[in-house]
Amino acid sequence: MSYLIVVRSEAEEIEKLGSWVLLYGRRKVGKTFLLKKFLRWDCYVSVRRNLTLRVSGAEAGRAKELPGAVGAVLERGGVVVIDEFQRLPWWVLEDLTAYHPEGRLILSGSSLGVTRRVFGPRSPLLGFFTPYKLSLVRPADIVPAVTGRYGAVRGIEAAAYLRDPWLIPLYRGGDVARFVYEYSCRYWESVKALLGEVFAEEERMLTKTYEAVLSLLGSRVWRLNEVANILYVKGLLKEPSSSHVAGFVRNLVEMDLVAPLKIYGSRRKIYRLKSPIMEAYYYLDSKYDVSEREVMYSEVEPTVKLLLRLHVEDLVAELMAEYYRGRREYSLKPEIDLIVTRRGKPVAIGEVKWGSYTNRDLENFYSKTGALPGLKIFVTKEKEKDRYKDVLLVDAEDIASLNLPRL
DSSP states (O other): OOOOOOOOTHHHHHHHHOSOEEEEOOTTSSHHHHHHHHSOOSEEEEEOTTSOEEEESSOOSSGGGHHHHHHHHHHTTOEEEEETGGGSOHHHHHHHGGGTTSSEEEEEESOTTHHHHHSSTTOTTTTTOEEEEOOSOOHHHHHHHHHHHHOHHHHHHHHHHHTSGGGGGGOOSSOHHHHHHIIIIISTHHHHHHHHHHHHHTTOOOOHHHHHHHHHHHTTOOOHHHHHHHHHHTTSOSSOOHHHHHHHHHHHHHTTSEEEEEETTSSOEEEEESOHHHHHHHHHHHHHOTTTSOOOHHHHHHHHHHHHHHHHHHHHHHHHHHHTTSEEEEETTTTEEEEEEETTEEEEEEEEEOSOOOHHHHHHHHHHHTTSOSEEEEEESSOSSSEETTEEEEOHHHHHTTOOOOO
């Protein structure tokens, strides 16, 4: 069976920009695949780490030959892609600006920090490119693609992890919990290798402090003051103050490894790992030391299945925010998994119960959300009715087909 190909809506957005574009994002989010498969181009240049070139659609063997070869394509009104452009000598890129605004030049880079260099006040490239950030696959793109092949329930479970594109060719349709176990417990080195690549591209060291922050956030210790206290006890911070850990977290957010989640009705945020498979690795490593010993599936199965439910909850929450064109927020008191707001006002409020549910579950959800405005949605694998009082019941089939009311 051929592996799944997910058509990404970002490709259409990039095409519509119509100008010279800087596409950036962390390693392994699918930039090269998107550019090669879903965008029209006349010349494609890949820059290797040793500065040698692989060129299609033009003749250029060395960096010094690139401006002339690429410029000829641009002068004809063609589209040129330069992948991993940040590896080129800066003078090559500066020479290319002489052809602006002829044709269309798309630069793609795996270093998020490269945007600071391109758009810095002293950059010779400033004013020539429109920036576009690529991150994990959008829920509205991944869910229909995966459920179309593997069915509603399994497809949604798999989609929670396949938003990280490097996992797509590795999944062949089996039990999703076992798949999570494989790549967080048995082949966890893949996750650590990816982290190493991200830090290397950003010219940063994966220090003990960064590792500890990632581990704590992956263990769902989300509040910065808690993270700071634990790091202080471990001797990694001089003071147990959230201000001392905030810089590390800001860098991780910029590197697209950590995402902030706003607390509803507050200016505060909690922080979490953006990649579900990374979170699964750190969560399981903190409980079972999976990086230090061989762990059998039977030992970690209950925790893996708990993580699976949590990650499905996150996928559905992000999908709802995307579908209703709002912002996902989180409530602590009362605890509400999903609040989608527009301009600060709730338009949809939800809970995900990925498994069996009872009328008491519905009543609890109804009672804690009744005072809030917005559509009340209760999501489960398989619903037994369509409504409970003012609560709309939505199951896996509804999610897979995006059979949701418009607001």
